[in-house]
Amino acid sequence: MEALINYQDDLSSRIAKAQINFKKSPKERITRDYVNNRLEALIEMWAEFRQGHKELLQQADPKILNATSYLVNDVYDSTEEVFLSYRSELNKCLSTLPQEFVEPRVNSKSSYPSQSQVKLPEIHIPKFSGNYTEWITFRDLFVSMIHKNESLDNVQRLQYLKGYLTGEAEQLIRYIPVSDANYNQCWKLLEQRYCNKKISGT
Template sequence: MVENLRKTGQANISAGADQARIFNLDKYWKKFESQHEVLLNKFKDELKKHDYATFSSLVEEEYMSQRSTLVDFATRLTGEPKNSSASTQPQQSNSRASLPRIQLPMFSGNYEDWPSFRDLFKSLIDQDASISKVEKLHYLKASLKGEANLLIKTLSITAENYKQAWNTLSGLYENKRALIRSCLTKFTSIPKAKAKSASELQRIFHGMISTSSSLDAIGRPIGQHED
């Protein structure tokens, strides 16, 4: 947290940027404490033989050191005392706080669903610098089911495996020919109208619009290609 804040440059180290990092740091620490309690309750005897106790102590010391430095930054930037709630609690805008939580997309391995899943997952998770690679891989695994899940199911959740997992999925589903075939197969499998009604015409029309949008998403718009 501290190093990343310094990398932004002195001119960009604002009270808001500092408080945002304090917020994230506290969030990660609470998550660590929660998992720490789970481990102690389930594996108390096993942990006595493991170097986990040393590791958890190091994490706590690192957290205290990082938070202390960030609070010092806040004190210098705002002129408020260190125990001020303003230096420890990030302020969220009313508009952001009132928005509903965005649910992660789910992907089961259908080719036509890959472009929308890819773009949304990258926007919500992959491009968020505040999320570690371990967490990104956890979110990725939690967002997969069916055949897609089987592709990376055996990968352990480590920082190094996140890139491998994403490349594995991209290598299979970033197949332009397969994506086009999937879109057109879905379109030609739309059931015929059962009656001369506006609802049946609307159903077929929506199927056509969905296919057109899917082809646009993979760079093969119907007005510019022969697919």
């Protein structure tokens, strides 16, 4: 328990320091890629922090846990406030920066529908909520029907991906903006979180 609390404290400190460092960033460094990268890092740290908090509540003796500085000082609540403040700051900054135009890519030789014809309800994949035992089925279906669909660009793939996630899995990438560059990052986050061989049986 002590090791997990120390890790939680470290994550909390890293989130707070990240916000401070962003405030110090020179104006010439503030680009969409830079802000998006910081937002992605923030979401990943917050997801780890929430998971660690959940493990503490599930595994630790309540009497012992209630006496720790982690609960006495309300580390979770204070970290959540910093997260929400920093995320809002990043999103506000993004809203002031020029949008990037992504050229649609359509493979006319593909048997899949073109970009203008693609509709989410036409591709039937069970939604994934974060249950480790359901990850392999979801991953294989998504890869087969969307990830490898050459008529889709990464913006569309990410839109589909966000639409098929619920619960903890949706929270993991909820605040990552939909863009061409962010699709691979979101997919990587999901694979890192749910490709747990001991739980999923792969």
